[in-house]
Amino acid sequence: MKLIRKEDGAGGKYMMDFLRKHVISRFDSKAGEIALSELDDSSDFNGYAFTTDSYVVSPPVFPGGSIGSLAVCGTANDLAVMGAKPAVMSMSLIVQDGFSVETLDRILDDMAEWLEKIDAKIITGDTKVVEANIGIAVNTTGIGLRNEHLEKNLSIVREYRSYPYSWVRDRGLAEGDAVIITGNIAEHAAAIMASREGFGFELDVESDVYPVWLFLKNALETGGITAMKDPTRGGIAAALNEIAEKSGVGILIEEEKIPIRDDVKSFCDVLGLDPLMMANEGKVVMGVVADLAEEVLKALKKAGQKDAAIVGYATSEFREVVIETTIGTRKIMPPPTADPIPRVC
Amino acid sequence: MKLIRKEDGAGGKYMMDFLRKHVISRFDSKAGEIALSELDDSSDFNGYAFTTDSYVVSPPVFPGGSIGSLAVCGTANDLAVMGAKPAVMSMSLIVQDGFSVETLDRILDDMAEWLEKIDAKIITGDTKVVEANIGIAVNTTGIGLRNEHLEKNLSIVREYRSYPYSWVRDRGLAEGDAVIITGNIAEHAAAIMASREGFGFELDVESDVYPVWLFLKNALETGGITAMKDPTRGGIAAALNEIAEKSGVGILIEEEKIPIRDDVKSFCDVLGLDPLMMANEGKVVMGVVADLAEEVLKALKKAGQKDAAIVGYATSEFREVVIETTIGTRKIMPPPTADPIPRVC
Missing domain, CATH: 3.30.1330.10 (PurM-like, N-terminal domain)
Incomplete structure (x- = not known):
């Protein structure tokens, strides 16, 4: 008898397979632009x-x-x-x-x-x-x-290229777009881990849970955002891979530019957890028309996201998410198969 | 330390108290006509x-x-x-x-x-x-x-009296309205009970789970419906009491007219369960302008609800739900404090 496994609901590749086989096969429907299967x-x-x-x-x-x-x-x-x-x-x-x-x-x-x-x-x-x-x-x-910030963003994007969507879609990234992460990663999952009873680890970090609309409206008003995702289950590795795969482009990320607190990084290192795969709750991964990326970054910082950073760009050189280290070596950042931490959200 | 109890989520009076104290006190809001607190x-x-x-x-x-x-x-x-x-x-x-x-x-x-x-x-x-x-x-x-059946129903009700709502509301019953139950009661809860492992009771009944829209659209098209509720948790006793209390009228029900299968009634009797308090899933309790009640009943039967029945009427004589037996004695049908059967829906 086949049984449900933790991975089937963990936000990674196994969950996608599970959803395609059991859910989308039965309910692939849409009422507007966006189909369930997307x-x-x-x-x-x-x-x-x-x-x-x-x-x-x-x-x-x-x-x-x-x-x-x-x-x-x-x-x-x-x-x-x-x-x-x-x-x-x-x-x-x-x-x-x-x-x-x-x-x-x-x-x-x-x-x-x-x-x-x-x-x-x-x-x-x-x-x-x-x-x-x-x-x-x-x-x-x-x-x-729908709101004026969204409409303004779409109209600015369309000054640069055709954008066939009426919302900001995760499949909207195109070659050359800059990729921004709006703040320090892995803090939600780290806070949950550190707070679990009997875990006995000292880490002074809080969940980053926060309503991103409060700063996204400024970024949208500045304009040029072509793709967005909130990197919850599966972390930025899941979000970046989903954006890349759906958009049909690769993404090159500079490792040193990924915003993360030193103590959170050490905590992850000690536990053998990959912070790229750890859940965030108040962060956004976004693609921005390259010419407008610095302006959007400025708008995000002005709206309180002081650790926001341009971490890479979309490329047609390859189709994966590739991470480049400070010494220039490159490796693929694979989509997580599951979330390393159960019941994180 | 105060703890959540089963009754707090059981659809009866205790749940109402719980919701008022903990939920409505924090979130009483509305975006249209209908407030959460209602x-x-x-x-x-x-x-x-x-x-x-x-x-x-x-x-x-x-x-x-x-x-x-x-x-x-x-x-x-x-x-x-x-x-x-x-x-x-x-x-x-x-x-x-x-x-x-x-x-x-x-x-x-x-x-x-x-x-x-x-x-x-x-x-x-x-x-x-x-x-x-x-x-x-x-x-x-x-x-x-919104749809043409709803609009037609509202316009027909308004030929008889002022009806200040833009939907069919549970608080819309008025003195003189007939009360209809659209079919045999208690079957969902009885089917769940009988099917529970180790229960060992023989009862050949199925859950009445069904999408009531399929027959309500005919009833609405006929017109004159002033109040509706689907009697799930807490059964028709909960639904009738809620309609009466919110509408500020009493309801007099003739016991013998309540549609129920004999074997379901016997099953309940043996177990000491009150079928009036047992959950239904494909039934509606409704108030109808008295002059139109027979027409609505006919429409319901034509739409397959052959056991639908006019079971009583709204009155200003008292404020409770009162049930009259075949020999003319009357007793109050109180709102259930909780559902007799946990995890019934």
């Missing part, structure tokens, strides 16, 4: 962006946030990387019988706080209590709006 | 109906359907009882590591089959695999459309 961060419907995520992170409260912050920011971010302004959400809770009400209140407080900051609303919900040892799982499903 | 079956946004449900039924496959049929029909039904045509949905799976792929395929097949029948689409999704012993949980979040 596996972009959101779909669309009558001019609205539409996306869903269930959050199962363990522990549910961690340094820098909680499953509540993730549920609001994560779903808002899947809308925002399409260029959509997060507007309304549903919330569905699955809570274990005996879960602490105090912890639940903390989680709901985090949700309310972030909703207010991004001016979005939860307008419908559902609650189930179960005996299964799940702790808490939160689904948020979001609807995002 | 706890109607859907909310609305820019003229679309919007609703979410997470399904945790155990076992995940049962006589008459599966968690997949529930996930599509249940969410479609929360839209349909507003008068909205189900159009698009998101799907989010939480699957236990080691879950049978064959069972998952069966569940996804059921989803695809019902989606086709109601001409709705899943356009975005998410998958998580967890170690918790949850089996499978499925969230579907749906968007529904």
Whole structure:
């Protein structure tokens, strides 16, 4: 008998295979521009962006946030990387019988706080209590709006080349585009790892959970963004490979330019984890028309993303994501097969 | 330390208290006509109906359907009882590591089959695999459309009285309205009970899971429907009490007119379960302008709901739901405090 494996839901190559075989084969449909089979961060419907995520992170409260912050920011971010302004959400809770009400209140407080900051609303919900040892799982499903920042970005991109999409798509990268990462990587996964009970590691890092719309609107307003993804499960390795594969171009990344804190890097080294494959929650990987990359970088920094960096560019020399070290050697950055850390989001 | 209890997610009075204290206190918001605090079956946004449900039924496959049929029909039904045509949905799976792929395929097949029948689409999704012993949980979040059947119904209701809502609302019942139940009650919960492993009861009943839009569009087209609810968790006792309380009227029900199969009734009697409180999945409780009730009943029967019945009417004599027996005695049908059967949907 065939059984579901952890890798089937881990955001990497195995999950893509699983989704193609079991889900997309049955439900390949679209209501607007974006088909389910394209596996972009959101779909669309009558001019609205539409996306869903269930959050199962363990522990549910961690340094820098909680499953509540993730549920609001994560779903808002899947809308925002399409260029959509997060507007309304549903919330569905699955809570274990005996879960602490105090912890639940903390989680709901985090949700309310972030909703207010991004001016979005939860307008419908559902609650189930179960005996299964799940702790808490939160689904948020979001609807995002077209907006003037998105329209301005698209019109600026189209001054440089034809761009056949009505949203910022993960398949929109083209040869020559600069690739930007909006801040230090691997902090969400590192914070979760370090906070797990009995882990016994000292690392003073918080999850980077944050609603990226708050800085993306500035970057979109500056204009020239051709592709975006939020590098959650599978980290920037997953996001960059997905962008490259879907866009049909290669990406060359300069290793030393990837923004990462020294202590997070050491933590990963000691544990044998690859920070490129570790989940982020408030970061974006984006492609930008080369001529406009410095301007977009400036806009991101002005909007608080001081560690944002141009890390490479798209090329037609090869089709992979290739990473170049300081001494000039090159190696392929493969798509992760799975996430190294279970229940990270 | 205060802990979450089963009753907090069981669809009854305790859940309402829980939601008011923890959820509505933080998120009471609306984007259209329907506020979260009104706890109607859907909310609305820019003229679309919007609703979410997470399904945790155990076992995940049962006589008459599966968690997949529930996930599509249940969410479609929360839209349909507003008068909205189900159009698009998101799907989010939480699957236990080691879950049978064959069972998952069966569940996804059921989803695809019902989606086709109601001409709705899943356009975005998410998958998580967890170690918790949850089996499978499925969230579907749906968007529904205004349509000519809804508009016609509203315009016919307004020939009789002022109706200040732009959807069919659970608070729309008024004195004198007839109350219809669209078919035999308690079958979903009975089928789940009877199918649970080690239960050892013989009852040849299937879940009534069904997308009610397929017959509601006929009833709406006939016109005169003033209030609707689908009586899932907590059964018709929960649905009727919610309609009565929100509408500010009482409801008098004639016990003998409530449609229920004899064998289901006996099954409930033996187990000491109250069929009025047992979950249904393909039924609707509705209020109808009295003059039009027979016409709506006829439309329902013509659309296949042969056991539909007028079971009572709304009154200003009292504020409760009162049930009258064949010998004329009356007793209050209280709102259930919780669902008698855990993980029924």
